[in-house]
Amino acid sequence: MLRRAMVDRVTRVESRPLPRAFYERDVVPVARQLLGKLLVRQTPEGVTSGRIVEVEAYLARDDPANHAFCGRTRRNAVMFGPPGHAYVYAIHSRWCLNAVTEPEGVPSAVLIRAVEPLEGMALMRGRRSARSRRRPAEAPGECDLARGPARLCEAFAIDRTLNGWDLTQGKVLWIAETTIASGRGDAARRDPAAPGILTAPRVGVTSAHDLSLRFFLANSAFVSRPGPR
DNA sequence: CTACCGATTGACT
DNA sequence: GTCAATCGGTAGA
Numbered sequence A: 001m002l003r004r005a006m007v008d009r010v011t012r013v014e015s016r017p018l019p020r021a022f023y024e025r026d027v028v029p030v031a032r033q034l035l036g037k038l039l040v041r042q043t044p045e046g047v048t049s050g051r052i053v054e055v056e057a058y059l060a061r062d063d064p065a066n067h068a069f070c071g072r073t074r075r076n077a078v079m080f081g082p083p084g085h086a087y088v089y090a091i092h093s094r095w096c097l098n099a100v101t102e103p104e105g106v107p108s109a110v111l112i113r114a115v116e117p118l119e120g121m122a123l124m125r126g127r128r129s130a131r132s133r134r135r136p137a138e139a140p141g142e143c144d145l146a147r148g149p150a151r152l153c154e155a156f157a158i159d160r161t162l163n164g165w166d167l168t169q170g171k172v173l174w175i176a177e178t179t180i181a182s183g184r185g186d187a188a189r190r191d192p193a194a195p196g197i198l199t200a201p202r203v204g205v206t207s208a209h210d211l212s213l214r215f216f217l218a219n220s221a222f223v224s225r226p227g228p229r
Numbered sequence B: 001c002t003a004c005c006g007a008t009t010g011a012c013t
Numbered sequence C: 001g002t003c004a005a006t007c008g009g010t011a012g013a
Helices: A002-010 A027-034 A121-131 A149-154 A187-188
Strands: A038-043 A046-058 A086-091 A094-103 A108-119 A173-174 A195-198 A213-218
Touching: A002 A046, A027 A046, A027 A094, A027 A108, A046 A121, A094 A149, A108 A121, A108 A149, A108 A213, A121 A149
Parallel strands: none
Antiparallel strands: A038 A046, A038 A173, A046 A108, A046 A213, A086 A094, A094 A108, A195 A213
């Protein structure tokens, strides 16, 4: 039994998807509790996964930065659907991944801004190098593989074909319970509920600067912007 | 169909 | 820190 646990720990311990009830709550606690969870992408090429280290919440009400602020459109329709689905949108020719939250009809979501790569780093590196429009001077370093919402989608092969995907199915693309996995040391074992979550204004939004809705793990080298701005 | 905008990134001062 | 490439979504003719 103990031996089994140790074997599991070496690979990927926990890949069971979070249930829909996890997402069907206020977007801010969902965002904070997504820190430390495992984002998993399964393709024919293999598995890539990483620990979520940075997120942003987009509120259903009184949040001009929310894509759904002016009502439902074809683009943001997924946000009005059931929780636990992926909302993937394009910005500046790149893709960004959100998890839809709160009950159906309440258009809120959590933007996944950065993950700490754990599995499939070679795959991520290949995708990032191949798809970079401006060819990087050198291959992206490990810290840059999935730091930033669009880089993350590039590394995980996430594009509009996954818009609306049910993240609770445990296949193709899902978010799993906290992982113990791999040799990243204490950073990989941080309890997301414990102190260590920092709060800051969201990145890149041109309105609602008074709202501090970006959450990230302190001392993580994989966060897109470690400081308040 | 065209025009405009942007929850970004990579390059540069 | 600043700047703009670049293209999907959206609104409007």
